[in-house]
Amino acid sequence: MALRVGCAAPPGRALDNKTGAWRVFKPVFDPETCSRCGMCAMVCPEGCVHETEEGTFEPDLDYCKGCGICEEVCPKKSIRMEKEEK
Amino acid sequence: MLEFMEGSHAVAEIVKRCRPQVIAAYPITPQTHIVEDLAQMVANCELDAEYITVESEFSALSACLGASAAGSRVYSATTSQGLALMFEVCFNVAGMRQPIVMTIANRSLGAPLSIWNDQQDSISLRDSGWLQFYAEDNQEAVDLHMIAYKVCEDHDILLPAFVCFDGFILSHTYEPVALPGQEEVDAYLPAFTPYQRLDAEKPLSFGMYATPEYYTEFRYETDRALYRAKESFIKAGREFGEQFGRDYSALVEGYRLEDADTALVAMGSICGTAKDAIDEMRDAGKKVGLLKIRTYRPFPGPEIADALSGVSTVAVLDKNISLGGGGAVGTEVKAALYGSGAAVYDYIIALGGRDVRKRDVAAVVDLAEKGKGDMFYGLRTEVL
């Protein structure tokens, strides 16, 4: 591959890079105890936690790296990190 | 047709005729008159450009970088501490291969504070990847701006350039200058065609993160582009000569070097004084000549070695000092002449606006011929 002048590159590669493969623990969300505060979506460094039609939240496991910040901030302790079977 | 005008005004006039689309600059002595003139031209609708007023030189060159990446022909001007504040952006502009042309009204760097001329500012940016051209007089300063845009925007080059002219000594001097008309400039310098540019439809990032696997190769490519700029400059300088009758195809220019035993090497306005001094020394029977360096970057090492192949003594006039290492030009001339057998001496001279007279040039030649050099010339030892 020849280098592009000015070290220029088009964006858009991050979507192709499914970082979910990096994960060791995955977050499991319990919609029954969720208070729908949305803190988990706000703090997710990947921006991969999104709201469902019911108003609760769930992660996009294609991109979730399993960092566990959502579990840490959840005031209702509705998120649990589980060792993933691969 | 010759017109009588101030050097800064002549530069502003030719910049206007090069049709920059974006100008961002921060005023600083002795560059001020150039950007004042350009701001006025834009305000009076004589020049169809965006003039971005900014709060610092760092912002000025950053704005220029963005505008250039967006596909505009861009201009800026600065000097001294202003250029120092641009240091980081200078490296980015070159690495992102943006063909920005910037006038440097050369001035010394503090501390101690000095507004007067030497060439410390641009020479301190020698490693940044900008082409550097030095003008001997205001005519050459005018002409080099047109050549600079032509070389920088060449798709084989894509590099930024400093057009350096000595602050005050040229910028504030009134002398006759032939200013090419708009149609003539347009004929020489066509509208800017970006090689690649920012476009919301086809997004692009410049100067991306390069890992150790790629960084060296990017630096190599930029370095190659600087060396290719030699040919591009020669071609643009020759074309300029064909159209305007003033030939700039030489990266270095000899003056009375044929049969010379001793050669001076210099850059910028000091060359004029040196030529007059050489005429007097020649009249007195001394075989002395001058080699003027027009393009400091790319450095014309082989061209210097070729031009000085017949001389036995070389005296380099350095209007800068790489503190703890000698004059920057002298160091490189010595490298270029390594193995030639010529004795090469370096003289730190004309720092911070100290005037240089013909007799000073003659004194340097005397010192070199006596084998005394690699020194500050004309030190006032009584104040040390």
Added chain:
Amino acid sequence: MTAAELIAFAAFEGGAYAQAFPAFGVERRGAPVQAFVRFSDAKIRLRSQVYEPDYIIVQDPTLIGDVDVFMGMKAGGIAIVNTEKPDFEASVPEGVKVYAIDATTIALEELGVPITNTTLMGAFAAATGEIQLEPLEHALRNRFSGSMADKNVRAAERAYNLIGGAV
């Protein structure tokens, strides 16, 4: 600097190659300043300050005594001094001809301001013969417009005729 620029421009208009530049740095009103002019039939390459002037113009007579304004002058040189007192005391080098002119009064009468550049330029032209009246007037009309141009031309001509009578 304005006087230097105008003299050089007039010399250029008269067919010479010309160069004008200030002694850089202290261009504020009231500070002692110097500006230099060279003209020649050949292109001027020399960039150093002028150390051995053929001609000098002293705009402010209070400098005489504080500064050796005649320094470097040689026999045959000409000095034009703006002063109300033509019998001022100064050590003038031998062979240097001094023309005293009250340019401040002429400038006040013709321009209404004590700015003596154009008046002294007229005196310089008459005393040295280096500039003819026509390029001088052209230089002034190039620099000033309308009634300011007329006033400055009148001031220069008055000085030109005054000194011309004394040459």
